[in-house]
Every structure is written in C-alpha cells, then in structure tokens.
Amino acid sequence: MNLTSHPTWAALRQLAQAAAPTTLREQFAADAGRFDRFSVRHDGLLLDYSKQRVTTEIMAGLHALWAAADVPTQIERMRAGDTINQTEGRAVLHIALRHAGFDPIKVGGVDVMPDVRGVLEKMQWFCDEIHQQRWRGATGEPIRRIVNIGIGGSDLGPKMAAQALAAHQVPGLRVLFVSNLDGAHLATTLAECNPAETLFVIASKTFTTQETMQNAASARAWLVAALGEAAVARHFVAVSTNLDAVAKFGIDPANAFEFWDWVGGRFSLWSAIGLPLALAIGFDNFKRFLAGGRAMDAHFFKAPVEQNLPATLALLELWNADFLGAETRALLPYSQSLELLPRYLQQLEMESNGKRVGRDGLAVTCATAPVVWGEAGTNGQHAFYQLIHQGGRLIPCEFIGVIEPDFTLPGHHEKLLAHCFAQSEALMRGKTLAEAQAETTAELAPYKVFPGNQPSTTLLLPHLDPYTLGQLIALYEHKVFTLGALWNLNSFDQWGVEYGKQLASRLLPIIEGKSATTGLDSSTAGLIAACRKE
Secondary structure (H helix, E strand, C coil), X not given: CCHHHCHHHHHHHHHHXXXXXXXXXXXXXXXXXXXXXXXXXXCCEEEECCCCCCCHHHXXXXXXXXXXXXXXHHHHHHHCCCCCECCCCECCCHHHHHCXXXXXXXXXXXXXXXXXXXXHHHHHHHHHHHHCCCCECCCCCECCEEEEECCCHHHHHHHHHHHHCHHHCCCCCEEEEECCCCHHHHHHHHCCCCHHHEEEEXXXXXXXXXHHHHHHHHHHHHHHHHHCHXXXXXXXXXXXXXXXXXXHHCXXXXXXXXXXXXXXXXXXXXXXXXXXXXXXXXXXXXXXXXXXXXXXXXHHHHCCHHHCHHHHHHHHHHHHHHHCCCCEEEEEECCHHHCCHHHHHHHHHHHHHCCCECCXXXXXXXXXXXXXXXXXXXXXXXXXXXXXXXXCCCCCEEEEEECCCCCCCCCCHHHHHHHHHHHHHHHHHCECHHHHHHHCCCCCHHHHCECCCCCEEXXXXXCCCHHHHHHHHHHHHHHHHHHHHHHCCCCCCCHHHHHHHHHHHHHHHHXXXXXXXXXXXXXXXXXXXXXXXX
8 A cells, every 4th residue: 555645644644844943942842741651551562752853742643654554464464475576576574584382484385493493493503513512623623713705694694693782692603794806805804813723603694695705715725725635525515495506515415505586685593593692692591592582573563553652663763864865864872782783773774675665566656765874872872863963964864772781891881871861862852053152152152052953763772682683683684674665665575686797797707808898888887897907
C-alpha cells in the first residue's frame, strides 16, 4: 500500500505544520512529564525520544500509519517463511538463526531448524578445538591469530561485534579482519601474523566474490611460501555453500560451515558468518549473543506499537525523513567499543532501504532511508558537532549510552556520560541571544547563539555484553524491516550493489591491457589511459 495516499499521511502533514512554531525547549518547559510520556523501557533498555519533535497527537498518527500499513501481517509473513524477498525469490529468516527450542521454522514446507542446529554444533566443536589448542597448525603450533577474509555483511558484522565485545575476548587469541581489495589491507594485517600460528576464515557464500577471493588467494600464497602447499588444510576454513570451489581452493569440505540463501548478507552475523566472533569471545558468549537477539525478536513480535522499541525507532525515522525533511541521521555511540556500529548500520540501513522503487515495481512517492553517519563518543564532538549545533541543517541524532562501563578506569565513565547527556540537552535547548549576551560581550554574543530544536533520541544500555549487543543488533534489524513495510520496499535485495560489480568485471580486462577502450565514455576511457600511462 502507498501510505502517502492514506488520510493519516495528510493529517500528519498538518500536524507537522501546526507543531513547527513550538520548539522542543518550549515543550519541555510546558510539560514536566514529557520524559515519562515519550520514553520506552524494556528488558533493561531505555529509549528516550522525548527530545524528538513529536506530540501525543503526532505519535498517535504514526501509530495509525503502522496499522494502515498492516505491519503485523507483514511480520507474520516473514515468520512463516513466505517469499518476502520477491525480486530474488527468497524467504527472509535470519530470526531462525537465533531461534531456541524445537518448534519448526519452515521454508518451502521444510523445517530449517535441524540444519541451523547442526551448524551451531559444528561451530561450537570448532571453537572448542581452537580454544583448547587441539586444532594446531601444520608445524604443531597452536592458533593465536584468526584472520577473517570477507566483505560487506561477511566482514562488517563480525568485525563490529568482536570490537564491541573486546572485554569478553578469549585470552591469547587475536581476531583480525580483511575486506578491502586494496592490497594494503591484507599486507598490513599479515605483517602482524606468524604463518605457523595463523588460521584464515574465508567467508563467501558463493566462494566467487572478487574482493574476498583475491584476498584469499594472496593469503594462501603467503602461507604456502612459508609452510608449503600441504599446510593449507590446517590453516584455512570456509564459510560457504559452494563446497566444490572450497575443495579446489585446498580446504577440506568438512571444514566448511554452511549458511543459506534465506540469510541475507547484512543479516548474517547470527549464522556461521559469526564464526570469527564466536572464536573471539567463546561459544558460550556467542550463545548469549543469540539469546539477546531472540529476546528482542519476542518483544518485536508481541509488544503493542506504543511500547515497541523497533517500531518506535522506525516511526520516528519516517517522521523525520518524510514530514520534517531530514536527509541524514547521526549515530553517536558514547562507547569506544561501539566505534564500528555506525559503519555497520550504514550497510544494514542504507543497503536495505536506500531504494526508490517499491515492492509493486512503482516509484515510491516519499523519501526513504536517510544517510547514516557518525562517530564514537567525544571524538565526534571535536569533529562534526559544530555543524550539528550551528550549521543550520536539520540533523536528527541518535545517542547510545552504556550505564556501566565495560572497561573500568576511575574518572572516565562519569565524564563520558556527562558529555553524552549534555550534547542531547544542548541540541534540544539551544542558547538564545539574550543568554549569550548575559555571558559574553555584545560583539561575541551572536557567535554563541545556538538555534537548538535539533531532534534526538537516547538509547541507554545497562551494560555492554553479548546479550545486550544481541538485543541492540536485532533492534536495528527489526527497525529496518518495519521501515521497509511502511515505505513498501523490499529491504532484502541490493541491485545497486550488483550493478557496480558488473561494470567492474567489464572494465578489468581493459585496465589489464587485454581489451581496447572502445565503447567507453570519454571520462572512463581517460582515467584508464592515465593508469596505463598511455
């Protein structure tokens, strides 16, 4: 359904116009209960959206949009294994990867849970082999370095999560990640490794992804040069479904970990793609991570929209993008451990919903996914916060704070939280000319005026551990799903990514000098000629 033609959409436009003259500062001054009215608590999480430009009437209208789009029915279609990724003919069941118990989850009438449990058991066995030093390299040395080679969802998810859970990592084992096709990424990583103590995890569903397979081939050559051809079997494992290609590479298919086409890449952290995370933090902690995601699933499926965390985040994003005109969202985790979360969510959100054609094949008639960007903690304050405060652009901000630190150093965490809360207050409150004049000279006062009225939410985690990280990632996954349902998008294909790959394959032989530049536009031809020094 095209929600822009629904009467509630027009009503929300009128509410946006009516509410515009009243600032957030004025709303807080007039309503001492605003925080209680516009915040949601669940399972240790607190979402404060009282600093968003919303009213009770606006939230009621957004909840009506949820009902008009019939999001609950779309949720049930996902859970039932329907082919909701219609352009690729696939179900979307990453929720099955963290499902517990023996209730079936079916795709095409077949219960997928036995296979899911089988892969998890194999992952647990392998983690135990590495951690107990029963799996050793070709020279008999234990494995002390794991290098994950993947790209996109096969890299961003496990890398982000491994850094987020650094406080829970297994001693004596370091997990590294290589994704970029630029040789500098692999070369600098290998410089930290001893071939005799290094295991490579090659993560590619098809085992044909160009970036991943080039890096894998170079890593293989590095290892063979040091230890010989026979060493490959003890120093490489695969996460893939193409067992023939895995075997041709020299990896025993018994050491390949399967996942399925109903698992989208950017939703795959819960699958065997999470093997490097499980190796980094131990399988018991990986199970706690799955439990956190599973708990968020249960909340999303059952909670009413008014108390539903993913739905609330999604509706606020729709409000800011489609009714207030915001084109970006700043994601600001006040946790160094979550430093990579903005990058991870860039893929999850922009690759999923950065689209202009709906599920009906027609152009969408409203704005969809905003640009997601951000930085951890006080680093961002010394970079781009100036523009957010005084640059004149509407930039909704999403703060993430952690009540208890994962690394305890006296004097640090309280200051970090103070900065987090102060920034959201400053963005809401601003500073008037009269206030600036009261604290400085008349000449400087105009420079110290802050417009304020900049909307933000703050999500507080009780602590950062495997369970709460699982909650957090599943929260954003369900937010993406909800927005796709509201905007009538297929959030699970990525044809824009595929097009660039097609063009790169066409240009490669030309850059290598094996084909002529005939038929290229003048810019592309000129750039290639400059590289070939013609």
